[in-house]
Amino acid sequence: MMHIVATAGHVDHGKSRLVRRLTGMEPDRWAEERRRGMTIDLGFAWTALDSGERVAFVDVPGHERFIGNMLAGLGPAPAVLVVVAADEGWREQSEEHLEAVDALGLRHGVLVVTRSDLADPAPALAQARERVARSSLGECEALAVSAETGEGIDELRSALRRLVARLPEPDHGARVRLWIDRSFTIPGAGTVVTGTLGEGSLCVGDALELGRCPVRVRGLQSLGQDYDAVPARARVAVNLRSTPADEVGRGDVLVTPHAWHWTREVDAALHGCVAADLPGELTVHIGSGSWTARVRPLGEQFVRLRTPEPLPLQAGDRFILRDPGRRAVLAGATVLDVDPPELQRRGAAARRAGALAEVASSDMLDPATSSAGAGSSGGPGSLGSQSSLGSQGSQRSQGPLGPTRVDVAREVERRGAMRPRDLAVLGVRPQDLLADVPGVRHVGEWLVAESAWQQWRSELLMAVDRRIQDVPMDPWLRLEEARRIAGMPDVATVTPVARDAGLEVGQGKVSRPGVRPSLGAAEAGLQALEQQLAANPFAAPERGQLDLWGLGARELAAAEAAGRLVRLVDDIVLLPRGPALAMRELSALEQPFTTSAARQALGTTRRVVIPLLEHLDARGWTRRVDPTHREVAR
Numbered sequence: 206m207m208h209i210v211a212t213a214g215h216v217d218h219g220k221s222r223l224v225r226r227l228t229g230m231e232p233d234r235w236a237e238e239r240r241r242g243m244t245i246d247l248g249f250a251w252t253a254l255d256s257g258e259r260v261a262f263v264d265v266p267g268h269e270r271f272i273g274n275m276l277a278g279l280g281p282a283p284a285v286l287v288v289v290a291a292d293e294g295w296r297e298q299s300e301e302h303l304e305a306v307d308a309l310g311l312r313h314g315v316l317v318v319t320r321s322d323l324a325d326p327a328p329a330l331a332q333a334r335e336r337v338a339r340s341s342l343g344e345c346e347a348l349a350v351s352a353e354t355g356e357g358i359d360e361l362r363s364a365l366r367r368l369v370a371r372l373p374e375p376d377h378g379a380r381v382r383l384w385i386d387r388s389f390t391i392p393g394a395g396t397v398v399t400g401t402l403g404e405g406s407l408c409v410g411d412a413l414e415l416g417r418c419p420v421r422v423r424g425l426q427s428l429g430q431d432y433d434a435v436p437a438r439a440r441v442a443v444n445l446r447s448t449p450a451d452e453v454g455r456g457d458v459l460v461t462p463h464a465w466h467w468t469r470e471v472d473a474a475l476h477g478c479v480a481a482d483l484p485g486e487l488t489v490h491i492g493s494g495s496w497t498a499r500v501r502p503l504g505e506q507f508v509r510l511r512t513p514e515p516l517p518l519q520a521g522d523r524f525i526l527r528d529p530g531r532r533a534v535l536a537g538a539t540v541l542d543v544d545p546p547e548l549q550r551r552g553a554a555a556r557r558a559g560a561l562a563e564v565a566s567s568d569m570l571d572p573a574t575s576s577a578g579a580g581s582s583g584g585p586g587s588l589g590s591q592s593s594l595g596s597q598g599s600q601r602s603q604g605p606l607g608p609t610r611v612d613v614a615r616e617v618e619r620r621g622a623m624r625p626r627d628l629a630v631l632g633v634r635p636q637d638l639l640a641d642v643p644g645v646r647h648v649g650e651w652l653v654a655e656s657a658w659q660q661w662r663s664e665l666l667m668a669v670d671r672r673i674q675d676v677p678m679d680p681w682l683r684l685e686e687a688r689r690i691a692g693m694p695d696v697a698t699v700t701p702v703a704r705d706a707g708l709e710v711g712q713g714k715v716s717r718p719g720v721r722p723s724l725g726a727a728e729a730g731l732q733a734l735e736q737q738l739a740a741n742p743f744a745a746p747e748r749g750q751l752d753l754w755g756l757g758a759r760e761l762a763a764a765e766a767a768g769r770l771v772r773l774v775d776d777i778v779l780l781p782r783g784p785a786l787a788m789r790e791l792s793a794l795e796q797p798f799t800t801s802a803a804r805q806a807l808g809t810t811r812r813v814v815i816p817l818l819e820h821l822d823a824r825g826w827t828r829r830v831d832p833t834h835r836e837v838a839r
Contacts, residue, residue: 207251207427207439208369209401210283211263213302214288218279219319221248223288224262225588226352226363226782228252249399249440250726254366261428261440262286263401265302271562281384281492283372283438284313287342292324300336301534307340308477308525308537313372315364316347322354336516375437381405381413382462382517383443387458394424394551396710397541398453399442400493407443407459414462415438415453417515421446456494458517465517466630471544472509472557473538475526479505483526490525497529501548504558508538508566509545518543519632520611540564543631546619563617613642613652621657622694624650627664649697662706664691665699669708669716677723678680678763681714722767730754731764738780741785743809743817773816787817787835788826797834 212220224230229249244281248264263282279451285306289299305316309507316337318326326349334347350357383400391397409432411422426431426446443459454564466569480502489498489510496516501509522540527533541564548554611633621667625638646653668690673680687703688696709718724731733754746754751761761778764770770778790806791798798806804814818835821827827835 206534207259207261208284208372209261209438209440210284210286210365210368211282212265212286212288213306215290215293215296217297217304218288218290218293218296218299219415220286220288221264223286223317223319223350223353224248224250224264226355226358227365228262231604252371254362256366256370258364258369259428261370263440277636281386281403283311283403284368285311285342287314287316287318287333287345289318289329290323291318291320291326291329294329295332295336299333303336303340304477304534304720305525308344308523308534310341310476310523312341312343313368314342315361315368316342316345317361318349319352321349321356322351322412325538330754357706370395376404377406377436379404379437380461381407381411381459382461382465382492383407383441384494385453385459386455386493388450388453388455391444394444396445396450396453397442397455398450398459399440400459402435402437402439402441404437406434407441408434412462414460415445415448415459416457417467419462420448420459456492456496458492458494460517464630466519466543466632467515467517468543469515470511470545471507471518471540472503472507472542472561473510473524473540474561475506477536480508481505483508484528487535488527488529490527491518491522495527501554503554503561506562507541507558507561509557510538510549511547521632524600534724547698564612568632569671571642611637613637614644614654617642617645617652618656620654621660621692622648622651622653622698625652630650636776649695653696653698658705659703661691661693661698661702665702665708665715666706672718673717677725678759679766680720681716684710684713684715687715717783722754722763724760724763727755727760731755731760731769734778735769737782738778738783740781741808742780743807745773745779745809745813748776751776771820773813773820777816779811784817784821784826785822787821787823791821791827792837797830797836799833800835803835 212224214220215558228250231248231251244365249261250264251259251261253259256544287299287303287306289295314337317328318330318334320326330347330349331795337347338344346367348357348360348364352358352696365802381402382404383398383402385400387399389397401669407422407425409422409425410453413420413422422443423446424836425435426442426444427435427439480500483500483502485500486497489496489512496514498513499511501511503509507643508648518540520540520543522536526535526538528535543563546557548557561812578609611628611631613633616631616633625633628638629635643651644655646655646658648658665687668687669682672682675714682690683827684696684699687693688699689700691702693702694700700710703715708715709720730751731754734746734751737746751757758776761770761772761776765778766770768781771781771783772778787807791803794802800814800818803818804811807814807817818827820827822835826838828838829835
């Protein structure tokens with residue numbers, strides 16, 4: 206198994222030399238770095254421990270001008286090696302790097318005082334212990350070494366073995382998110398990107414997304430060897446097929462397709478400051494990248510951050526807020542919501558702060574699980590506490606409480622209904638999607654909050670009753686209209702809600718059981734029409750008579766829909782049994798028969814007989830023999 210450890214410490218305190226002594230490898234990649242004797246960019250080297258486990262070191266620059274490069278290496282790492290020189294002691298960048306470690310909530314580390322051959326390490330060790338103890342690292346293991354003489358190196362390797370044994374196991378089946386810290390071109394191979402794989406697994410041939418663009422893995426390397434598959438946790442180099450090198454760089458991210466929620470806005474909890482102390486714009490360091498973000502305070506301990514481009518984030522991601530003008534780490538922050546609601550009404554920010562406080566204090570913060578830093582599933586620290594690393598600080602930071610689990614019930618309740626795939630991209634674990642959640646119903650492909658279900662039920666009952674009252678001639682509500690009125694997300698949800706409400710569903714409509722069309726005030730006129738046609742089946746009344754009865758086009762259409770009339774054309778109507786009665790009389794005629802003969806046999810007028818015969822033709826009961834004759838179809 207591979208483990209990733211980043212270095213941290215003041216410039217020229219021996220970080221790179223220590224890594225060389227541990228690994229036998231040169232972490233400084235550039236000739237300029239070796240010429241100047243300082244790390245400018247990220248360096249990488251690795252070694253095998255006595256236990257057989259491998260440790261890959263991300264060697265970060267210590268100079269203040271390269272703080273962005275340092276954060277790019279520290280962000281995705283789950284553990285840190287804090288380095289302090291015995292002959293110089295605690296310095297400015299030592300403090301700044303520790304502030305970054307604390308902001309990320311890292312809890313796993315080793316304190317190493319180097320150059321023990323040049324000065325007594327005891328004072329530097331005591332001072333560094335006191336500073337580190339007040340950070341999220343707490344009372345971590347500490348020892349003195351000399352990279353020059355080798356003194357203490359064996360003890361350090363033992364300490365590293367104990368460190369990696371405490372690191373949480375990565376989830377090899379999780380979705381992939383690889384923050385890129387380096388990209389380059391290899392002749393004959395193409396573009397290669399590197400990063401720290403915190404969770405999931407990569408395989409040759411995998412389809413991924415680089416940003417929002419599809420890419421495919423052409424080859425994989427880890428620690429200088431080719432692999433067909435690389436599981437987390439690992440330093441990995443990915444050869445991308447058909448991807449120009451100038452289109453990818455540090456801060457870009459490779460992800461499992463359609464598995465992440467890409468967002469420009471997140472609500473986050475602050476660690477180390479209050480929202481009022483932050484500027485309106487600051488630099489946000491997430492994973493291996495940095496962006497200028499706009500800040501909106503939500504109460505004292507929460508903020509809404511807006512980045513210039515969408516990022517694949519999840520609840521629990523830990524990141525750093527920095528003042529680019531002063532190059533100072535201002536605070537750490539933990540993402541609480543990657544799909545926050547709009548804030549439009551007066552007082553919305555304060556109400557949102559209250560909701561976030563409930564999220565931050567809920568049992569979603571699992572103290573049994575370790576933080577993994579920004580870019581992986583890090584966790585919130587002591588919410589509401591002031592910075593533990595300020596010059597006057599004396600209290601120890603509580604450190605992170607573990608990864609923030611997305612509360613399924615809370616997310617579904619906020620939206621009313623969600624599909625499982627929408628919850629998955631927010632970071633809900635597969636086992637949580639399958640589990641029964643109190644207050645949440647599984648309805649087809651939807652998860653529905655109980656409150657939303659009851660609201661839909663109530664709205665649907667009221668909509669059906671309004672339809673019966675307002676349109677008694679057509680008292681059935683179409684399912685799509687019912688969905689729209691009740692605010693349901695999918696027409697497939699209407700039927701189960703309707704049946705739960707005791708309603709009747711059929712032929713794409715819903716209504717009260719047993720309801721039948723009614724003409725309301727025109728009911729008496731319809732009954733008079735039915736009485737007239739019962740006495741003389743083919744004496745269809747004229748338009749004027751229908752008007753006197755209050756039977757307009759809508760009323761006649763409703764009566765026909767209820768099966769009480771048959772409309773031949775427009776306002777010429779018969780009782781439903783009228784066509785069958787006509788066939789009885791027409792069958793008795795000499796075949797074929799004329800229209801005039803039919804009129805006389807039925808005792809009606811040409812106004813009625815012509816549309817009646819055409820109606821019978823359309824039903825296949827009669828057919829034309831020639832332009833003037835018909836016969837009953839046999």
